[in-house]
Amino acid sequence: MKTIDEVLTLEVTNTRKRCPIGEKVGGRNLEEKKIPVLSCEGACIRGEIARLAANIVAKEEPYRRACHGELLSVPQSAMTEWVKKAEKTVLIDGCFLRCQGRILENLLGKENLVQFDALSIYKKYTDRFDIESVPEEERKQTAQLVADRVLTALKEDSDVAGKPSVPSSPTLVPVPDK
Ligand code: SF4
Numbered sequence: 001m002k003t004i005d006e007v008l009t010l011e012v013t014n015t016r017k018r019c020p021i022g023e024k025v026g027g028r029n030l031e032e033k034k035i036p037v038l039s040c041e042g043a044c045i046r047g048e049i050a051r052l053a054a055n056i057v058a059k060e061e062p063y064r065r066a067c068h069g070e071l072l073s074v075p076q077s078a079m080t081e082w083v084k085k086a087e088k089t090v091l092i093d094g095c096f097l098r099c100q101g102r103i104l105e106n107l108l109g110k111e112n113l114v115q116f117d118a119l120s121i122y123k124k125y126t127d128r129f130d131i132e133s134v135p136e137e138e139r140k141q142t143a144q145l146v147a148d149r150v151l152t153a154l155k156e157d158s159d160v161a162g163k164p165s166v167p168s169s170p171t172l173v174p175v176p177d178k
Pocket of ligand 1: 042046093094100
């Protein structure tokens with residue numbers, strides 16, 4: 001990895017392979033103009049809460065779950081084409097480090113991202129790493145809380161067509177307390 005001022009660059013080995021179901025889902029979501037939802041996919045409890053919350057949000061219209069692995073490393077995939085052509089992408093990062101946001105704001109453009117920091121919503125588990133350190137039912141409840149706040153914020157930030165509008169600034173979208 002190279003460091004140039006405040007920008008990190010890394011090389012990714014390309015592939016000619018395609019994921020069959022990723023092609024199908026990416027192509028369908030592109031055609032139906034769905035809004036991609038991504039999370040940081042971090043391995044700790046914060047990443048898990050963000051991942052679960054992204055899954056919940058993506059069940060609602062007009063949102064669908066996107067694959068960050070394909071987006072970042074299979075540039076010719078239908079999944080990548082869908083996300084890059086989407087009107088907007090929703091991103092739920094696990095914490096203030098914004099690991100996915102700091103990548104995607106360069107790949108997709110800040111103006112095309114609606115970003116959330118999940119930890120700032122539930123404010124717990126900061127002394128824990130393992131996913132299993134929080135019981136499964138509590139993980140689900142916390143993820144639901146995050147998803148509900150994200151969906152409320154997206155609804156308040158929507159235009160009449162029900163799609164997220166361009167945020168006035170590229171910073172994290174504030175979520176309502178309730
Ligand atoms: S944003 Fe936080 S939870 Fe997500 S990968 Fe980065 S450090 Fe982990």
